[in-house]
Amino acid sequence: MTIHTLGLTPALDIVYVLDQVRLGAIHRPPVVIRSAGGKSLNVARALARLGLPVRAIAPLGGRIGELVADLLRVSAVEVDRIPTEIETRLCVSAADTSARSLTEFYEPVVAFDVPLDEIARRTRSVRPGEWLTLSGAVPADVDADALARVLAADVDRGVLLAVDVHGPALGAIIDTAHPRLVKVNRGEASDLTGEADRERAALALVARGAQTAVVTDGEAGSFAVTASGERVVAAVVDRPGLFPVGSGDCFLAGLVGVLDRGGSLGEALAVAAEVGAANAQVPGAAVFDVEPRRTS
Template sequence: MIRTLGFSPSLDVVYIVDAVTVGAIHRPSRVLRSAGGKSLNVARALATLGRPAAAIVPLGGRIGEVIVDLLAQTPIELTAVPTADETRMCVTAAASGALTEFYERAPTPSPDAVAAIIAHVDAVPAGDVLAISGAIPDGLDVAAVVAALARCTERGVRVAVDVHGPALGAIIGGAHPWIVKVNRSEAAPITGLPESAELAAHAAGLQRVGAGLVVLTDGADGSFATDSAGRSWRATSTRAPGAFPVGSGDCFFAGLLAELVDGTGIPQALRIAAACGTANAEAPGTATFDLATVEACLAATLVREGDSAG
């Protein structure tokens, strides 16, 4: 079972409009609502790929109830931990290939909610995957989360990480995760290298801190992976980038995890992950791709071994 953990869920709303004009009234031709935040995006992408998925998130207020209702329509096994503050909303206006985004800050879960979440983390069975992703709200007890993830690693849970900020280095150093999936800008504060440094150098820096398999996404330039034995691969696509990239990294993460859990080798897992991320960007909303588009994107995705990824 792949279980996702996030501390910053949201109700994601996408308005499809012809144009965005400051000061004007807009009447969307289409409105999409989904249970969002990176960890829930990963869980929904896993469900789309036909993989069993479970999610642990704090949810509060009426928006939290809406998210519960939305996820009740999916096969995702939801553990909704009650918290005092209203869950946030993230709104995107999509017009002619341009996205105008309004992201509320995630509230900090109450200490009781964090304690309850950690209790659920401590109950994850050995052999499962626990994927933590998304922003860590200000004021959250990061040390307690790191300790819980370290206990997971110690008892045989495979911890996968896609977070940013100071918590990233703490989690890598404390929990020694199975997988770290980040981008250049997220890796640079941990490695101490310029963002423009070769991805191989960023990956090596993350592994020195304690990461296992490192996967670095690089936007339209593809992605790069290196394992603990020093083997590396680069994935690129000849397909034109889509107009809706929000959530593509989460879909990439889901595809990567799904394939690795199934026993697929890293090169093919990286290829499928890249295809999932590309497919997501071709439709409005997050994790709304379809499997036929993934297959089409696979045909345009190439994985090369030994690329240093500048």
């Protein structure tokens, strides 16, 4: 079945790879990577790279939006482009390979003009039993409670909802839609639950309404707990890389991809860690080279 990704803040991602980044200097990077970006589109491209059929739902505006849509199609992603008058933003990263550092410039989302009714119309085509992921920032102009009600209607139809957002929208969606899966990092989980410990934070997310909560914790790996009481601890893959941008999105893609194929939560976490680590090895999000283990 198709996996559907929804994101409200897509971008054109540009990565410059240089030997050195010097303040105030002119740079002519020998390597330039342009890709359809923003968290949800990273997830979509990672799923396609894993060989899964995927449809990306996103507002894409102006000429930059057209380019992002074209880049998605090249990545074998089905594009469901929501019309918008707002030009799609740019996110630029400069990788200094000598210092092993990233300098990042992300244009903020300053306006959002897509009615939630239009988003609901797109998500209604997701069939019961199919996954719908929502990831990335929810713009301030969006009524988080109304968005949560849209997603709750999909969940009521049998859609499997996976969420990787933060801030007030995360709480509203958990409270109202009770997602099948919530994947956040320890800081995001702590902000919502008040729990600094990843295990207590994950338990608090489940107590609040998530059916499964996965809390990632950098080099400490990840912890998952389900509403039925299953607990899984996954170690990090010991392959630190220079290019971590998008690794969390690739983690989510690996997680949902295995669950979609009927794999266990433990298998899903192991593959997710492999995919996230592979992403950090090469410049550009979701352009990893990995052969994750297959599920039966």
